Amino acid sequence: MSKKQDQGTNLLYRLIGEARTYDDVIVMGRGDPDFDTPAHIVAAAKEAMIHHHADHAPPEGLPALREAIAERVKRVNNIDVDPATEVVVTNGGQEALFLMVLAVIAPGDEMIVPEPNYNTYADSLAFAGGVKVEVQTWPNDAFRADPDLVRAAISERSRALLLVSPNNPAASVISPADTAELLDIASENDLMILSDEIYDLFVYDDFVHTSPAALPGGKERTLTLNALSKAYSMTGWRLGWIVGPADLMARVAELKAAISGGASVISQHAGIAALTGPQEPVEMMAEAYRKRRRLVLDALDAMGMKYGLPQGGQFVFADIGFTGLDSAEVAQRMLTEQHVLAYPGSAFSKDRKDYLRMTFLQPEDQLIEGLERMKTAMGSIMAGQ
Amino acid sequence: MSSQNKLGLLKRHEANGDLNRPLPGPMMRHAADLAADEAISPLDERVIAAASEAMEAGQTHYVDVPGIGPLREKIAAYLNESTGSACQAGNIIVTAGQQESRFLTIQKIGELYESIAVPDVVHPGARKALGVRQRQIVSLPADAEGRYLPTLAGLAAAVRGGCRLLYLESPSRLTGAAYSAAEVAEIGKILSDNNAAAIWDQGLAPWVDGACSSLAAQESAPARVAAIGETWPGQGLASWFIAYIAAPEDWAPTMQSQKQIMAICTATASQYAALEAGDLFAEARERQLAQLKRQRDALLDQARSRQLEVCGGGASNIIALKTVGGADGAVDRLRRAGYEAADGAHFGAANVIRLSVGSGTEAALEALS
Numbered sequence A: 001m002s003k004k005q006d007q008g009t010n011l012l013y014r015l016i017g018e019a020r021t022y023d024d025v026i027v028m029g030r031g032d033p034d035f036d037t038p039a040h041i042v043a044a045a046k047e048a049m050i051h052h053h054a055d056h057a058p059p060e061g062l063p064a065l066r067e068a069i070a071e072r073v074k075r076v077n078n079i080d081v082d083p084a085t086e087v088v089v090t091n092g093g094q095e096a097l098f099l100m101v102l103a104v105i106a107p108g109d110e111m112i113v114p115e116p117n118y119n120t121y122a123d124s125l126a127f128a129g130g131v132k133v134e135v136q137t138w139p140n141d142a143f144r145a146d147p148d149l150v151r152a153a154i155s156e157r158s159r160a161l162l163l164v165s166p167n168n169p170a171a172s173v174i175s176p177a178d179t180a181e182l183l184d185i186a187s188e189n190d191l192m193i194l195s196d197e198i199y200d201l202f203v204y205d206d207f208v209h210t211s212p213a214a215l216p217g218g219k220e221r222t223l224t225l226n227a228l229s230k231a232y233s234m235t236g237w238r239l240g241w242i243v244g245p246a247d248l249m250a251r252v253a254e255l256k257a258a259i260s261g262g263a264s265v266i267s268q269h270a271g272i273a274a275l276t277g278p279q280e281p282v283e284m285m286a287e288a289y290r291k292r293r294r295l296v297l298d299a300l301d302a303m304g305m306k307y308g309l310p311q312g313g314q315f316v317f318a319d320i321g322f323t324g325l326d327s328a329e330v331a332q333r334m335l336t337e338q339h340v341l342a343y344p345g346s347a348f349s350k351d352r353k354d355y356l357r358m359t360f361l362q363p364e365d366q367l368i369e370g371l372e373r374m375k376t377a378m379g380s381i382m383a384g385q
Numbered sequence B: 001m002s003s004q005n006k007l008g009l010l011k012r013h014e015a016n017g018d019l020n021r022p023l024p025g026p027m028m029r030h031a032a033d034l035a036a037d038e039a040i041s042p043l044d045e046r047v048i049a050a051a052s053e054a055m056e057a058g059q060t061h062y063v064d065v066p067g068i069g070p071l072r073e074k075i076a077a078y079l080n081e082s083t084g085s086a087c088q089a090g091n092i093i094v095t096a097g098q099q100e101s102r103f104l105t106i107q108k109i110g111e112l113y114e115s116i117a118v119p120d121v122v123h124p125g126a127r128k129a130l131g132v133r134q135r136q137i138v139s140l141p142a143d144a145e146g147r148y149l150p151t152l153a154g155l156a157a158a159v160r161g162g163c164r165l166l167y168l169e170s171p172s173r174l175t176g177a178a179y180s181a182a183e184v185a186e187i188g189k190i191l192s193d194n195n196a197a198a199i200w201d202q203g204l205a206p207w208v209d210g211a212c213s214s215l216a217a218q219e220s221a222p223a224r225v226a227a228i229g230e231t232w233p234g235q236g237l238a239s240w241f242i243a244y245i246a247a248p249e250d251w252a253p254t255m256q257s258q259k260q261i262m263a264i265c266t267a268t269a270s271q272y273a274a275l276e277a278g279d280l281f282a283e284a285r286e287r288q289l290a291q292l293k294r295q296r297d298a299l300l301d302q303a304r305s306r307q308l309e310v311c312g313g314g315a316s317n318i319i320a321l322k323t324v325g326g327a328d329g330a331v332d333r334l335r336r337a338g339y340e341a342a343d344g345a346h347f348g349a350a351n352v353i354r355l356s357v358g359s360g361t362e363a364a365l366e367a368l369s
Ligand SMILES: Cc1ncc(COP(=O)(O)O)c(C=O)c1O
Pocket: A031, A091, A092, A093, A094, A095, A097, A118, A164, A167, A168, A196, A198, A227, A228, A229, A230, A235, A239, A240, B263, B264
């Protein structure tokens, strides 16, 4: 594929490929935490290899893991689910996302998607033959999904509303009041809600994350996704889940069986250890992200860059409109000239050519160096070199 | 208040018989569970050591979408040696199990063609994968010899009728019967004469005593076959969900991007385990095969003496039986005696059951007769 043609996920993978060719690259692109998986989880996986390698792995997941998930969503999200019928284990949040879309969208159905958003939703919708109806969000409003705009986007073909909170890439968190209002809108218009809460343990300042499925009347129409990837630094284990009402979850389980049959029992045992074991490592990582976020924001302020204040998650979505260049070009120049990788906004949405997404998933010294290089790259872009 | 939207989509799902077909488990739960796709196999210490070492060295992050390089190379080398194909690492996609291999090939290669021809008798996983998204399906009737493989005449008719993509299993996932070398050559010719393509499930081929021809190695049709199978069978990794797709270079990107969309990559620990298991497989296969064959031969004698009708054959890890009065009755009878069997009805052959060859099979045959 030529550089001109590639976009979305393909564009990101081409940039990742180029980044690999530089020994001194600083990666502020991919959403893969720099921490390795906590040792007690790795130990549990080793133990499982010895004692549980042949455990029967039903498509919906090991019963003990489903119980741990039910306990977790009750404790953290206040969602009540029956582990036997209302939980399906998936190959990461990514498979959960794909399954949620397949479960509710048929060809021609519309899904309302606040933009910018995680690009795989558009890919999954395209696979299902669904139509994305965008509701734009902007940095001056901290990328808030305005309920009035959501209401205005509803048509006869609307089937579902996507809520990713905290958001990737915008890092917005939907407020409790907005969550309640969006649920009301969904109920009034008979929409299903797909709630992606993969960053729910990373919420900053005084912002609060609310699960729509925890609100009265929410569970019946909501599929809620989460995964161990980001919270426990377990991206390579491919473990996530969906919880929702039993009738719909029976269908999700059939779809899960159809697309991949099940999830690795070793990863599942590691998942049980993650959810039921000590939570200090998560706290430690969350604390590190809090510090790094401050560091990045201070550096962007010093560069005079605008951004939507990251209320949660692991990203900053910054406005680079002042360069006058397409973000794909800016990202390319930063990478080639300064060996620092950030993701162009155009990979997330065709209307976000003015943005760059940066992660704070690297050690502080690397972040500082990366931001310094970014400043140099911006300097040379602005000088017209 | 009940949701009409939800009721509508539940109804749609309910009506989708292909999607809702029951799937055999990946690995036997115990000696009397003879319904699963794979027997219980011990996990070698070397596999545990290799996977542990990788995890402790920090291999706990995302890896490349199509799999880690060394594993792709090992799979390519294995396929070239065992089937005579000419794969390179770039042709290989590591998947999260055989069902993901089915799904990716059926859906993504399927997108390139107007219709797909599918055997009337096929692993239920293929039907499930087809059920996810509506496709035009052409039926391939099974032969009358009891192998339950599609006839070559049916296959040629489908292709001449305009269907340019075939989904085939050899050996059959129900009966273990495999196409002969001459038949595979003939299929290759039908494909190349008609500019047609195939997805070729060769997952049971390692359990065939002697040569088992792969369509992917046919000179007449080398460019248009995607082969799929487990990585590696018999090594205790069935519940770790790891398999491969070996596809022509121009087909690989569409499946890779779909793999990214639905999974990002295959579990890292499973990949490092499979990397080590590949060596063990090479060392152990002959011995495992000889043992399975001995067990199966004894079961054949026993079945004959009990007037049970065996069908198919070829793959030594399974034994398929014709049942009188439908598979349902036989499956229930076995269940009452404490044994699980795979129901041929789920594969499309209502009067056949499939049993894994293992320590419990002899007693199951006794219970059946
Ligand atoms: C919003 C969102 N959902 C889902 C995922 C999938 O994550 P994983 O499959 O690694 O659990 C990601 C990954 O970046 C994400 O940002």
